[in-house]
Amino acid sequence: MAKAMVKRRGRDPDVTRDKLLQAAFEEIYRRGFQAASLDTILAKAGVTKGALYHHFPDKASLGYAVVDEVVKGFLLERWGVLEPPSRDPVTTLQRILRRRAANLTAHEVELGCPLNNLAQEMSPLDQRFRRGVSATFDIWTAAVAKDLARGQAEGTVRKNVDPRKIAAFVVASIEGSFGLAKSAQSAAMLRSNLEVLRWFLESLRPAPKR
Amino acid sequence: MAKAMVKRRGRDPDVTRDKLLQAAFEEIYRRGFQAASLDTILAKAGVTKGALYHHFPDKASLGYAVVDEVVKGFLLERWGVLEPPSRDPVTTLQRILRRRAANLTAHEVELGCPLNNLAQEMSPLDQRFRRGVSATFDIWTAAVAKDLARGQAEGTVRKNVDPRKIAAFVVASIEGSFGLAKSAQSAAMLRSNLEVLRWFLESLRPAPKR
């Protein structure tokens, strides 16, 4: 309550921290973590090295915070993990894929998925990075698997498939689609791949009774 | 012919070049291109900077050569792009996937697909890198698409699908599966994803006549 009234100018540590996280996210998103320059991040954030090393012990910790506090939310929000599902899971997933395909920006076709970028770059190099990234993927996958399992219980998803395996494959296909499209710099390819994935999802519906 | 008889020791430029390419490949595979240190590559190759800059004008050119002369062949050979297909394409693809799943090494689960690594890291940063990587993906995708089209002509693949779209999705799914497994450090997840992909391929067979 006392916090909301405060009107310090350029002296709020939370604001400074957020500016650092946001600037670091953008720089890491484009160049990767290792190639991300602290000086560039500081310039973009409009603060100095003193501020950075006041809030974070080192560069790696800044990266971990970017994963946990920026990329994670970014991803889960974009893929509808946070919103409660309606209807049957197949239709819900298809709708999310369609919405994402329709809302693609040139920026994200060029740069791909920030979580996947970090996964590929840092997984073999830094255990803590890997764990943070992997945990986020797990949340996403588990949410999809849970939906599919619910669909099986409600009779909207065929029962001879493993929800967790299907969910992992769906997430992998999405990330792979973004990755290939990023390499080809082609939004059309990305849309096409997501369309095939929607078609695959269709095959998860129960076989029509005969 | 004259070449085969030569027995210079440590003075064959082709051998030196190959050692540089191989050492660069390993270092780039693990650390990424940007973080790959020339000094480390030189130490691993057992040559000095003079040799490197005699064969390549700069670090980037070494990277391009690694893509064209090492990674490309590595990938196409591993995924059966070079060998002529037998039987129907669905069975052929399933067999390749099964073989790859059976022959996974801890090394490649840890480090993922070298081509995909470079794609994700370098695509937004270097056009020439992107083109080289993308061209290799295209060769792979085109080969799969051609097989599927042939299957359609021979009646082993259902005709209401676009071979190129399916092929792109298959490649994307494979790369995504490797990427997720790399993040999770889980060969089991990779095998599971490839298994789901094999199941997806099954749905490409023509519907049984009624």
Add this chain to the structure above:
DNA sequence: TGCTATACAGACCGGTTGGTATGTATGATA
């Protein structure tokens, strides 16, 4: 109104980077 912890600013540092310049041993050719 002093006092102290917080929240920075900015100069500075050793190490590493990709790249260059120079020197030299080798092998083919004339």
Add this chain to the structure above:
DNA sequence: TATCATACATACCAACCGGTCTGTATAGCA
């Protein structure tokens, strides 16, 4: 055998890297 391009080896460099250190303005508290 003399010549000369090739194929390196090695010393060296400026730029940049992440990180540290010291100084200082501010804000809450006694």
